[in-house]
Amino acid sequence: MAQANAPQNPIGATPFLTRSLVDEGSPVRIQHALDRARRGETVTIGVIGGSITQGAKASSPDRRWGEQVGAWWRTHFPQSDVRFVNAGIGATGSNLGTHRVQAHLLGAQPDFVVAEYAVNDPDTPLAAETLEGLVRQILASPRQPGMMLLFTMARGGSNAQARHIPVGKHYGLPMVSFRDAMWPDVEAGRLKWEDIIADEVHPNDAGHKLCADFVTAVLDRLLAQLPADGMLPPIPSMPAPLHTDLFEFTAMYNAATLAPATNVGWTQAEKGPFGPVWTADSPGSVLEYHLTGEQFTLIFHRIRQDMGRVKLMLDDLSPCVFDAWFSGTWGGYAARGVLPRVLPGEHRLRIELLADKAVESDGTRFVLQSILVAGHPNQPER
Numbered sequence: 271m272a273q274a275n276a277p278q279n280p281i282g283a284t285p286f287l288t289r290s291l292v293d294e295g296s297p298v299r300i301q302h303a304l305d306r307a308r309r310g311e312t313v314t315i316g317v318i319g320g321s322i323t324q325g326a327k328a329s330s331p332d333r334r335w336g337e338q339v340g341a342w343w344r345t346h347f348p349q350s351d352v353r354f355v356n357a358g359i360g361a362t363g364s365n366l367g368t369h370r371v372q373a374h375l376l377g378a379q380p381d382f383v384v385a386e387y388a389v390n391d392p393d394t395p396l397a398a399e400t401l402e403g404l405v406r407q408i409l410a411s412p413r414q415p416g417m418m419l420l421f422t423m424a425r426g427g428s429n430a431q432a433r434h435i436p437v438g439k440h441y442g443l444p445m446v447s448f449r450d451a452m453w454p455d456v457e458a459g460r461l462k463w464e465d466i467i468a469d470e471v472h473p474n475d476a477g478h479k480l481c482a483d484f485v486t487a488v489l490d491r492l493l494a495q496l497p498a499d500g501m502l503p504p505i506p507s508m509p510a511p512l513h514t515d516l517f518e519f520t521a522m523y524n525a526a527t528l529a530p531a532t533n534v535g536w537t538q539a540e541k542g543p544f545g546p547v548w549t550a551d552s553p554g555s556v557l558e559y560h561l562t563g564e565q566f567t568l569i570f571h572r573i574r575q576d577m578g579r580v581k582l583m584l585d586d587l588s589p590c591v592f593d594a595w596f597s598g599t600w601g602g603y604a605a606r607g608v609l610p611r612v613l614p615g616e617h618r619l620r621i622e623l624l625a626d627k628a629v630e631s632d633g634t635r636f637v638l639q640s641i642l643v644a645g646h647p648n649q650p651e652r
Contacts, residue, residue: 403517568607576633
């Protein structure tokens with residue numbers, strides 16, 4: 271039964287469906303989610319990603335690709351209480367996603383999840399590692415959910431799907447690519463970029479509809495082939511890591527949840543998408559933490575304003591300098607403060623606001639949003 275006000279796509283997904291399918295993956299986990307819904311159980315559908323998932327440039331909430339995927343479940347299983355969680359946050363990649371997934375998505379105990387990070391993730395080995403951590407946390411969550419990967423694209427057809435696909439194959443995840451489906455026609459001039467994308471990266475209503483169609487086409491096939499109730503194969507155990515399980519064990523701290531061992535000149539402010547923040551504008555202001563983990567990342571406000579620079583010292587390693595001034599006109603929070611990976615155990619992190627700043631900046635303000643920690647639990651200190 272189709273929704274009376276379902277978003278319509280003037281382009282039509284059908285010619286692009288074959289190209290959109292990157293890998294069919296294993297059907298078992300999604301079959302179990304479909305079976306729960308068929309039996310009338312409550313099921314929770316979740317999406318996680320960046321601004322595309324959050325719904326940027328969609329003209330209304332119901333036209334976001336994720337909400338349209340949620341609507342597919344409600345349409346096909348009216349006897350089930352279908353709940354939906356949109357865990358998209360703009361300007362974030364899987365490096366942040368794997369640290370926030372417990373708080374922002376897995377607390378709702380989803381039965382089916384789609385992750386979209388191919389645009390915001392860089393084409394680096396670290397992106398493959400953080401995506402793997404996200405996947406492992408989702409697959410290990412209480413409902414053993416089914417999961418898919420959706421790959422979108424930036425202008426020019428670029429994305430990080432080459433890093434993500436091996437991870438998806440390793441865990442048997444169905445994968446669909448908006449990039450593979452649409453870019454050949456855009457590149458050949460058969461389709462205008464503006465027909466499906468509103469700016470450099472964000473789909474318009476037609477693009478959101480296509481993303482949803484590519485995901486739900488997989489669901490349509492699996493529903494049509496769904497074994498009878500009681501005949502489903504068991505969910506297999508999760509395989510050993512492809513790259514690392516480091517980012518399966520994560521924490522995300524803000525100014526209210528982690529007290530510094532030393533604070534000189536920093537003030538707590540009740541703002542930020544991740545909770546209270548630390549702010550300072552006087553050079554020489556210092557925060558010092560004692561943290562247990564192996565990989566530490568800072569999220570800080572990075573924008574074209576009166577922003578300054580900080581020097582970070584992790585133990586006795588060479589210092590790193592991070593600049594909060596940004597030449598672009600959009601800016602915002604950024605998980606750009608990636609520190610060198612260290613051995614498991616307790617480490618000292620020192621953050622000092624510098625007098626040095628970008629020549630274009632009119633000040634030295636710095637806003638520390640969050641500290642991300644990854645590392646295996648119950649490891650002895652060095």
